[in-house]
Amino acid sequence: MSSSEPAVDDVLDTPFFLRWLTAAAASVSREAARLTDLDAAIGDADHGTNMQRGFAAVTEALEKEPPGSPGAALILAGRQLISKVGGASGPLYGTLLRRAGKALGDAERITPQQLADALRAGADAVAQLGGAAAGDKTMLDALFPAVEALGAGAGSFAAAGEAAEKGALATVPMTARKGRASYLGERSAGHQDPGATSSALIIAALAEAAR
Amino acid sequence: MKMLINVPETVVADALRGLAASHPELIVDVENRVIVRRDAPVEGKVALVSGGGSGHEPLHGGFVGPGMLDAACPGEVFTSPVPDQMVRAAAAVDSGQGVLFVVKSYTGDVLNFDMAAELAEDEGIQVAKVLVNDDVAVDDGLSTAGRRGTGATVFVEKLAGAAAEEGAPLERVESIARRVNELSRSFGVALSACSTPAKGGPTFDLPAGELELGVGIHGEPGRERRAMMTSREIADYAVETVVADLRPDNPVLLLVGGMGATPQLELYGFAAEVHRALGERRVAVARTLVGNYVTSLDMAGASISLCQVDEDLLRLWDAPVRTAGLRWGA
Numbered sequence: 371m372s373s374s375e376p377a378v379d380d381v382l383d384t385p386f387f388l389r390w391l392t393a394a395a396a397s398v399s400r401e402a403a404r405l406t407d408l409d410a411a412i413g414d415a416d417h418g419t420n421m422q423r424g425f426a427a428v429t430e431a432l433e434k435e436p437p438g439s440p441g442a443a444l445i446l447a448g449r450q451l452i453s454k455v456g457g458a459s460g461p462l463y464g465t466l467l468r469r470a471g472k473a474l475g476d477a478e479r480i481t482p483q484q485l486a487d488a489l490r491a492g493a494d495a496v497a498q499l500g501g502a503a504a505g506d507k508t509m510l511d512a513l514f515p516a517v518e519a520l521g522a523g524a525g526s527f528a529a530a531g532e533a534a535e536k537g538a539l540a541t542v543p544m545t546a547r548k549g550r551a552s553y554l555g556e557r558s559a560g561h562q563d564p565g566a567t568s569s570a571l572i573i574a575a576l577a578e579a580a581r
Numbered sequence: 582m583k584m585l586i587n588v589p590e591t592v593v594a595d596a597l598r599g600l601a602a603s604h605p606e607l608i609v610d611v612e613n614r615v616i617v618r619r620d621a622p623v624e625g626k627v628a629l630v631s632g633g634g635s636g637h638e639p640l641h642g643g644f645v646g647p648g649m650l651d652a653a654c655p656g657e658v659f660t661s662p663v664p665d666q667m668v669r670a671a672a673a674v675d676s677g678q679g680v681l682f683v684v685k686s687y688t689g690d691v692l693n694f695d696m697a698a699e700l701a702e703d704e705g706i707q708v709a710k711v712l713v714n715d716d717v718a719v720d721d722g723l724s725t726a727g728r729r730g731t732g733a734t735v736f737v738e739k740l741a742g743a744a745a746e747e748g749a750p751l752e753r754v755e756s757i758a759r760r761v762n763e764l765s766r767s768f769g770v771a772l773s774a775c776s777t778p779a780k781g782g783p784t785f786d787l788p789a790g791e792l793e794l795g796v797g798i799h800g801e802p803g804r805e806r807r808a809m810m811t812s813r814e815i816a817d818y819a820v821e822t823v824v825a826d827l828r829p830d831n832p833v834l835l836l837v838g839g840m841g842a843t844p845q846l847e848l849y850g851f852a853a854e855v856h857r858a859l860g861e862r863r864v865a866v867a868r869t870l871v872g873n874y875v876t877s878l879d880m881a882g883a884s885i886s887l888c889q890v891d892e893d894l895l896r897l898w899d900a901p902v903r904t905a906g907l908r909w910g911a
Contacts, residue, residue, distance in 0.1 A: 406779075414659045414799050415780045452696065456660040461692035499692060549688050552725040553801040 381479040387443040388432055390579035394572045395425035401571055408564040412551040417459060417564040424455035424463070439478050444471030444488075458549060459565065462496050462509065469495040486521035493517055500548060507544040507551065507558065509565035512537040516573040527577040534573035538566040582782045589778040593635045593657060600642055604905050607645055614662065615670045616642040617652045622676035627745040627754045628652070630670045631683035631738060633690055634659040636777070636878045637798055640734060643906025649742035650683075650904070658777050658878075659799045661689030667697035671706050679707035679751035681758060683737055685730030686714035709751055711758035713737050715767045715886065717826040718795025718803050729797050732836050732886030733765035735874050736898075739907065740888075743900035757897070761888060766827040768819045769884035771796035771803070771840065775877045794818060798840075798877040812847070816854030819885050824862050829889045832867035834898060835859070836886040841876035843883055848872065851883050867895055874906065 398405070398421045406418030427450040437443040448468030452460050470492035474480055480488075493513040502508045512534040519526070519533035541563035549565075551558045586592050594611050601609035608617045622628065631641045632654030641653035652670035656662035671680045680701065684694045691712065698708040715733035719725055741758035749757070771793040774783035784800040787793055792810060795803025810818070837852040839845075852871045859866055867890055875884070890898065901911035 410780065410784065415777060415784055416657065416660050419779055420657070420660060453663055453665045456656050456663050456693070457689035458661070458687075458692055460661075460663055460689070461696055500688065547724055548726055550726070550799065550801060553719060553729075553797060555724065557802065 381481060382440065382485060383479050384437065384440055384443060386579055387440040388437075390575055391432060391443060391447050392429055393575035393578040395429045397571045397575050397578075398422055398425045398568060401567075405564050405568055408562055408567055411561040412546065412554055412558045413564060414550055416457065417568065420455045420457055420459055421463075421568050424451040424460065427451075427454040439474070439476055440480055441471045441474035441476060444468065444474065447471075458500070459568075462500055462565075465499050466492040466496050466513070468492075482527075483521065486517055489513070489520065490517040502548045505544065506548045507541045507546040507563045507566070508548050509563070509569040511541045511544070511563065512566040512569035512573065516569070527580050531570070531574040531577050534570040538562060538570040541566045582776050584776070584778060584781075586778055589781070592778045593655060596635070596638070597642075597655070600905070606903075607642075607905070610669075613669055614655055614666050615652060615673065616645050616655070617670065617673050618646050618650075620647075621651050621674040623651070624676055625678060625748060626651075626676055627678045627749065627751045628671070628674035628676065628680045629683060629738065629742050629745055629754070630654070630667065630674060630680055631734070632656065632662045632667060632670070633685050633687070634661055634799070636775075637875050639873070639904075639906025640875045641738070644735070644738050644904050646902070646904035647911060648746050648900060648902030648904070649738050649907065658779065661687065661693045664693050664697035664700055667694060668700045668704070671697070671701045671708065672704065675706045679709065681741060681745070681751065681754050682708060682710045683734065683741070683758065684710055684712050685734055686712050686727055687729065688726050690730075707751060709755040711737065711741070711755060711762060713762050715762065715765045716797065717766045717768055717822055718797070729801070731769060731798050732767040732838050732875050732884050733762060733888060735836060735870075735907070736765050736834060736886065736888040737761045739902060740894055740897045742902070743897040746900065757894075761894065764827075764890070764894075765886060765888040766823045767884055767886040768822050769796050769798065769803070769838075769840065770794055770815055770819060770882045771800070771877075772809075772881040773842065773879075775800050775841065775880035777878065792882070795822075796880075796882065798875060800877065800880065812851045813854045813857075815883075816851060816858045816885075820855060820858035820862065823885060823887055824859070824864060827887055827889065829864050829887065831889045831891060832865040832895075833859075834888040834890055834895075835866045835869045836874060836884075837869065837871045838875055838884045838886065839873040840880040840882040840884065841873060842879045842881040845872065848883060855885055868898055
């Protein structure tokens with residue numbers, strides 16, 4: 371663990387959450403073409419374009435109406451994604467961030483453990499909304515390991531990022547059972563899931579925000 | 582790949598500007614992506630709102646008008662619209678009698694319309710939803726996201742739209758829509774892949790000498806690939822598949838739908854084979870519609886959709902309709 375990594379009793383403030391969401395937006399924008407290519411293989415080739423449009427709206431909204439708390443920042447970001455992304459990704463990512471934001475309440479400073487719990491609440495809400503479980507070759511295959519790592523370790527963002535990345539890679543051999551890739555059946559195996567990939571980018575941005 | 586566009590980013594907005602210029606009977610909000618019939622909200626009438634990804638024209642914007650939809654929400658190409666569009670549309674057309682959302686069965690459409698229904702109800706708009714899932718090519722099991730919504734959307738929007746125009750209350754309009762979906766089945770065949778403007782080329786690889794049986798309207802794969810077949814062979818395969826699932830004992834409405842790049846000459850030839858194949862299976866055809874209604878951009882190919890009808894549904898089918906994409910009796 372590097373010295374910039376937070377310890378369990380560290381606190382995360384609103385500027386941290388703004389840095390996180392901005393870093394996530396930059397990362398999604400950088401990797402948009404790759405996300406679209408992954409989606410072209412098993413979906414309909416628009417995941418990168420849609421996520422880029424959504425996160426551009428997130429950064430714009432955060433500047434225009436600066437949120438007063440970590441929870442408010444996540445709720446604002448989630449609302450923008452629901453309004454701008456479309457497809458399945460809009461409601462799913464929007465729900466992830468809104469539910470996590472709601473779980474944080476009005477607290478101005480939160481611990482990494484609270485963040486882990488909030489993200490778990492968000493991931494659970496995504497699972498319920500999409501009717502998906504771990505192993506269905508979806509964004510959950512990156513998110514669940516990430517919140518696990520974040521909660522289990524001493525709130526290590528690097529560990530969460532690695533777990534998410536590993537989870538995304540683990541979707542390669544899986545057969546999709548949800549979303550448009552499910553129509554490919556066994557032919558969906560051998561391709562990395564675009565949603566798990568974008569989830570891993572967003573989790574990896576946590577470490578960037580901590581620096 | 583050559584396309585008649587400016588840049589991929591403005592394809593949907595450009596098409597909406599063209600729709601507005603060509604159809605003054607519609608109000609087209611290009612920025613917010615909502616198409617509304619100009620006389621909405623119609624006093625005392627239940628409103629129908631539908632929407633989905635662009636690229637399936639004339640669905641849904643082409644079906645806005647008296648006798649069918651009150652509003653439509655076009656998303657990006659092959660991407661579901663967002664809840665904001667749907668709520669805006671519902672608010673624009675609700676006369677106080679409630680709104681029926683016609684939703685095609687795709688994960689994105691379902692999730693966004695669910696959220697929109699909640700938000701609209703928060704604003705005091707009564708909302709009902711009907712899910713269209715008619716594509717028999719897909720197992721309705723646990724291994725996929727479920728049967729897709731395709732050609733039967735036209736039947737649902739036309740028949741429920743006619744009932745609403747007659748003044749039926751929301752509960753009845755919803756139950757007719759549900760019944761029409763249950764009485765409908767579809768099957769599609771691709772002779773070529775479609776190309777999205779954003780990708781600038783084919784979205785999947787279909788070799789020249791092969792066709793895909795049971796394809797979806799976004800180029801989703803079907804049941805199997807085979808060496809190219811004749812129109813007669815394709816009709817037998819498609820009709821057999823649909824009839825085995827629907828088991829009609831009443832006359833049917835028949836939609837012979839083009840996927841976007843197949844000429845009428847071929848579609849009518851295919852329609853002849855479909856009529857023959859249905860006749861051989863003792864299925865009576867009450868009405869036939871041939872043409873591009875639920876398309877998949879520039880995909881070559883065709884689909885058939887059947888809807889079993891009784892006297893009441895047939896009367897609703899024959900009722901006047903005046904939209905950009907479907908028009909008779911008015």
